[in-house]
Amino acid sequence: MRLRIHRTTWPRPALVLTDTPRPNCPDCRGEGGWDEDYGDETGEYAGTHSYLCPCWHPDRCWTLLPLPLLPRRRTAGQDPWATGGYSDEPPF
Incomplete structure (x- = not known):
């Protein structure tokens, strides 16, 4: 492993x-x-089989450290107060 x-x-x-x-x-x-492609009895493509190798299993994992969910950042174009809290637009 x-x-x-x-x-x-x-x-x-x-x-x-x-x-x-x-x-x-x-x-x-x-x-x-x-991955192996396979065909039907006429020889036409019928699908793909995916095979996992016995040297590895993708579900074999252990959580070491949960990470916090970070809030999404807003850009200056989305939030008028993100530029420092000042706006040059009139209030009406």
């Missing part, structure tokens, strides 16, 4: 310790899985 620290945003912001694929894996070559 190769662990690394990763920042996630879903379901809430947090730092997680997650598993990564083995870089020298002969099956997936460090990508964690592969």
Whole structure:
């Protein structure tokens, strides 16, 4: 198991310790899985199968530190008081 620290945003912001694929894996070559296209009985494209390599599992992660939700910033064009609280427009 190769662990690394990763920042996630879903379901809430947090730092997680997650598993990564083995870089020298002969099956997936460090990508964690592969996709295979398949066809129907006439040979036409019918879909894609996604396979996960046994060297890695994407659900193997542990939350280390939940991060606070930061309020959204407003730009100066959106909020007239963001430029210092003064406006040169008349009040009427």
